[in-house]
Amino acid sequence: MIVNDNVLARVYKKASKGEILSVDDILYMYEQADLMDLGKIAGKISRDLWGNRVSFVSNMILNYTNVCSIQCYFCAFYRRPGEDDAYLMSADDILREVELYHKNYGIRQLLIQGGVNPELDIDYFTDVFSRIRRHFPDLGIHGLSTSEIFYIWKKTGGTLEDVLSRLRESGLDTIPGAGAEILDEEVRKKIGRPPGSGEQWLMIMETAHRMGIRTSATMMYGHLESNENKAMHLIKILDLQMKYGGFLSFTPWNFEPGNTRLEREGLVEGRASSQDVLRNIAISRIVFNRHLPVIQTSWLTNGVEMGQLAILFGASDWGGTIYNEKVIPATGKKVGDLRKEIIIKAIGQLGMVPVERDNLYRTVKIYNTEQRNYLDGIAFS
16 A cells, blocks of 8 residues: 655554554544545545444434433533423333334434433333333434433432433443543533533443443534644544443544534634544554444435545444434434435445444444445555
C-alpha cells in the first residue's frame, strides 16, 4: 500500500503495530492528511480485521417517550411535560409495537431510548424489560442512554451497581452509546448538556464494563467542537476500552441541525459535509484499530450510498434496520424504513459478504450475494 505522506505513513506504522496514537497524530489526520490516503489505510485495517465481511443487525428503534427534562440544544425530539404532542407509551403499547416488527421482520435487537421523563421510575423499565423478555426471549434489549440511566439511579437511590443489576436482571442486555456527544465539558455546556454529564457517561460505562455489561460508544460531531475536542474524545474512549474491553462498537455520527436550538440561534448553520463524514469514519478506524474492532456507519443520518462509502473508508458494521424511528425525523430529515433486504443488497454491491448478527455481534446468518466487487482495481487496494 502506497501512501505519499511520510507523517501519515509513520502514523500507519504505529497503528499497524497496535500502538496507541497521540493527540498530535490524530490532529494531523484531521487537519492535514489527504482523505483518500486515510481511506486507503482505514480500509486496509478493516479488511485485515474482518476480511470482506460486513455485519448488520435486524433492529427496531423504540422511542418510548419524547418527554425530557434536559432539553439539549441539539435535540429536536424532546417535548416538555404537558405539551400537546408529548407522549409516553405504556408497557402494553410497547409490547404491541414490538410484536408487530418481531412477527413481520424477525428483529433480533430492540434499541429502546426516549427522554428523561420525570414521571418514570425504575419500575416502569423493569416491568417493560421483563415483559419483553418473557414474550420475545430471542430479542436482545439494547437500551437506555446514560442520561436515562443516571436519572433512574438518582430517583431510585442506592448504588449505580444496584440499579444496573436490577435493569440487567429484568432483561437489559447491552447499553447504547447515546449521551457521549463530545466529552469535553466546555463543548457540552454550549450544546445544553448538564454539568458533569461527560464524566457521568464515562463513569456509567466503566461501571457497566466492570460488571460485565457490554456497551457501545459514539461521538456526535459537526456542531461546536474543535478537532482537538474530537481527538481527546477518541482517546478517552480508547483509554476505557484498554481497561475492560467493554465497548462492542464505535459510531461517529454527524449532527442534524434541523429544528434544534443550535440552528435557531444561528450557532450551527448546516450539517457536516460528506468529506467530514468519511474522514471521521477513517480516523476512528485507524485510532481504535484492533483495540475496538467494530466501527459502525451512521447511515441513518447520511443515507445508503454514504453508508456504502463508509464501508470503503473503514467501517465494518452497517448498524441496523430501522422501523418507525422518531428522533431524526423530528429534525425535518426524511429517513423512512430500511429493511434487511436493502442492507444485504447494499453490502453485496460492494463485493462484500453481508453477515447478520445479534446485539452482542455474534453471527446469526451469512448471506451469499453475487455482485460486482467495487474494490477491484480502485484506489483502496
